[in-house]
Amino acid sequence: MFDFDKEITRKGTNCSKWDHQGGNFIPMWVADMDFPLAPPIMDAIQKRLGHPVFGYGGYPEEAAEAVIQHYQEVYGAAVSRDWIVWVPSVMPGANLACRAGGGDMIYNTPMYTHIRRLPKEAGVNVVEVPMREDSLHYTLDFAAMEQAITPDVKVFVNCNPHNPVGRVMTRSELEEIDDFADRHSLLVVSDEIHCELILEGHHIPYFALNEHAEQTSITLSSAGKIGNIPGLPLAFAIIPNKELRKSFQEEACGLFSHPNELAIAAISAAYDGSCKEWKAQLIAYLRQNRNYLEERIRKIPGLHAVHNEATYLCWIDARESGIHDPYTFFRDKAGVRLNDGRDYGKEGFVRLNFGCPRKQLTEALDRMEEAVRKNRYVEMI
Known part of the structure; x- marks a missing residue:
C-alpha cells in the first residue's frame, strides 16, 4: 500500500x-499533486544520478518503446515508432501543432488557460465557443460551433479529459468532433495530458478513433500529470500522417535543445508498467x-x-x-x-x-x- x-x-x-x-x-x-513520486520513477531518477556525467544526450529507444507498449496495453491502440515526436512539454507541442495547421483556431470555453494563450503564441486569431451547460454537465455545442466558424479557421483544439470541467468524452462525442472537422477540413489538436487520471469511464485516444481521425490529428500527452513530474518536462506528439508530421517538425526546427536526462529516466519508468x-x-x-x-x-x-x-x-x-x-x-x-x-x-x-x-x-x-x-x-x- x-x-x-x-x-x-x-x-x-x-x-x-x-x-x-x-x-x-x-x-x-x-495542477500538480502534493504526493510523492511513484517509487519506480524515483528509483529510475536515482539510478541515473548514480552516473557522474550529464553530457549531451538523445532520446533512447526504450522511452519510445515504453510509450508504444503503454498505448497498446491500456487503450488497445497501435502506435508506430515513427509517429512519435518528442517535445519539451504538451503546450509547446500544441503551439507547434497550431502553427502547422496554417490558420486560425477554434475551441470551446471554459478552457484550460494555456490553451487560451495559444492564439497569441501561434500568432493567429481564435473563435471561442461556449460549451453547452445542462445542470453543470458540459458538452460541446456543435450548432453554435457551426454558426461561429469562419473559412479562416483551420485548427480545432480539444482537451480530453477536459480541464477544467473534468469530462471524459464518449466515442459518440469524439465522432461528432471528427465529423465537424471533416466538414470544415480542420486539423484536430488533442491535448490528452490527463488521459490516465480517469475516475469514471474510459479514455479513447483521438488518433485511435478511426482512420480519418488518425490522419487529420495531432495527439499530445506526457506523464507530467499521472506521474506528477511536471518539473521534469518531456512530452510527445503522436502524428500518424507523414506530411503533417513533417510540417510539425519543420515548425520545431532549431527551437529545442537536447532532452533532459532525468526526464527521460522518469518518463520511461512512468510508461514501462512498473508504476x-x-x-x-x-x-x-x-x-x-x-x-x-x-x-x-x-x-x-x-x-x-x-x-x-x-x-x-x-x-x-x-x-x-x-x-x-x-x-x-x-x-x-x-x-x-x-x-x-x-x-x-x-x-x-x-x-x-x-x-x-x-x-x-x-x-x-x-x-x-x-x-x-x-x-x-x-x-x-
Whole structure:
C-alpha cells in the first residue's frame, strides 16, 4: 500500500504552487499533486544520478518503446515508432501543432488557460465557443460551433479529459468532433495530458478513433500529470500522417535543445508498467477525495461542484453564492488559493485541485465553508 495521506513539506523547494503564490495560502491551484513520486520513477531518477556525467544526450529507444507498449496495453491502440515526436512539454507541442495547421483556431470555453494563450503564441486569431451547460454537465455545442466558424479557421483544439470541467468524452462525442472537422477540413489538436487520471469511464485516444481521425490529428500527452513530474518536462506528439508530421517538425526546427536526462529516466519508468499498482491506488485515492469534496461542497450555501469523471481539478460554480469575485473572496477571506474561472473564460467559477492529502483538502474546505457562512451572516444583519 502507498501512503497518499502522508504530508510533504514543499515550501522552500522553489515550488510555484507553494513558494510563488503571493502569500501564505493553502495552495489548491496549480495542477500538480502534493504526493510523492511513484517509487519506480524515483528509483529510475536515482539510478541515473548514480552516473557522474550529464553530457549531451538523445532520446533512447526504450522511452519510445515504453510509450508504444503503454498505448497498446491500456487503450488497445497501435502506435508506430515513427509517429512519435518528442517535445519539451504538451503546450509547446500544441503551439507547434497550431502553427502547422496554417490558420486560425477554434475551441470551446471554459478552457484550460494555456490553451487560451495559444492564439497569441501561434500568432493567429481564435473563435471561442461556449460549451453547452445542462445542470453543470458540459458538452460541446456543435450548432453554435457551426454558426461561429469562419473559412479562416483551420485548427480545432480539444482537451480530453477536459480541464477544467473534468469530462471524459464518449466515442459518440469524439465522432461528432471528427465529423465537424471533416466538414470544415480542420486539423484536430488533442491535448490528452490527463488521459490516465480517469475516475469514471474510459479514455479513447483521438488518433485511435478511426482512420480519418488518425490522419487529420495531432495527439499530445506526457506523464507530467499521472506521474506528477511536471518539473521534469518531456512530452510527445503522436502524428500518424507523414506530411503533417513533417510540417510539425519543420515548425520545431532549431527551437529545442537536447532532452533532459532525468526526464527521460522518469518518463520511461512512468510508461514501462512498473508504476501500474501505484497508479491504481492513486486513482482510488483521488476518487475518494472527489467524493468527499462533492459531499462537502453540497453543504456550503451557494456552491455547486461539477462532477469529475477525470482529473483532480474540480470546477466549482459560485454564481448562487452572492459572491461577486469568488477567486479573490476565497483567497482573502479563507486563505485558500484557487484558480479564477475568468481565466478559463467563465465568470463566477473557481477551479480547485484535490490532488493532495485528505487533511489538506479538509482544511481548505473548512476555511471555505466558514468564510461563506460568515459572509452570509454579515449580509443578513
